[in-house]
Amino acid sequence: MPRRSRQMRLTARHVAYLQPEETSEALPPPPPGLREATPNDHAATIQTLFDGPDHHDETWVFAYGSLIWKPACDYVEIRTGLLHGWHRAFCLGWNTRFRGSEDSPGLMLALDRGGACKGALYRLPPDRRDDCLVKLFEREMGWLPTAFPPRWVTVRTGERAIRALTFCIDRQSGRYVSGLSEAEIADVLARAVGTRGSMAEYLHATVDHLEQMGIHDPYLWRLQHLVAERIEAAYEADR
Numbered sequence: 001m002p003r004r005s006r007q008m009r010l011t012a013r014h015v016a017y018l019q020p021e022e023t024s025e026a027l028p029p030p031p032p033g034l035r036e037a038t039p040n041d042h043a044a045t046i047q048t049l050f051d052g053p054d055h056h057d058e059t060w061v062f063a064y065g066s067l068i069w070k071p072a073c074d075y076v077e078i079r080t081g082l083l084h085g086w087h088r089a090f091c092l093g094w095n096t097r098f099r100g101s102e103d104s105p106g107l108m109l110a111l112d113r114g115g116a117c118k119g120a121l122y123r124l125p126p127d128r129r130d131d132c133l134v135k136l137f138e139r140e141m142g143w144l145p146t147a148f149p150p151r152w153v154t155v156r157t158g159e160r161a162i163r164a165l166t167f168c169i170d171r172q173s174g175r176y177v178s179g180l181s182e183a184e185i186a187d188v189l190a191r192a193v194g195t196r197g198s199m200a201e202y203l204h205a206t207v208d209h210l211e212q213m214g215i216h217d218p219y220l221w222r223l224q225h226l227v228a229e230r231i232e233a234a235y236e237a238d239r
Helices: 012-016 039-049 126-140 182-189 199-212 218-235
Strands: 060-063 077-095 106-123 150-157 160-167
Touching: 012 199, 012 218, 039 126, 039 150, 060 150, 077 160, 077 182, 077 218, 106 150, 106 160, 106 182, 106 199, 182 199, 182 218, 199 218
Parallel strands: 060 160
Antiparallel strands: 060 106, 077 106, 077 150, 150 160
């Protein structure tokens, strides 16, 4: 894959300022109104997604955020792809556990309606499809009801149109956040830290890996610059 040629302003130096007091990959207790998903829940989701005759020999997942740099399961092929009708946005809130706290909640990426999004397509091992999907759902849908349910989309890659699974925000879920300016989003991302790290780390890893894949997202690029500015002002102003 092509290497990025642009120099990000947000670097590992900025990320190092925002470290959690303790780290954990374990799933914490769900917030009020949600429950922890069970293996039967994930099996039912797979059954629903693949209901009826399945004439597809390949199962693809479209990644637009952390699944790009931290895949949830094994894969046998990766491509870049373009999804029309959806765009990546920091619209999934408010995260008070994984990459945020009650004092400084975080905002996560999800796909929202409109525009287009370039990302990564992962093809799952055909002989372990369900096992891989369960790992994916455990990562993305640990609590139910989910605010960004999986759905089928069509992604263009080269001359092909690939049917792929991805996760899109449910605007009626109560966790949909809209109307924030880029400056307000940057304020959130420059402060929020949880048990799995900071929002600055999340943004840095996403932009860095997209650039390595030859994908330049102007929205995320502006945000990484704004977040770096804010971290410098908070931690390096007296230097």
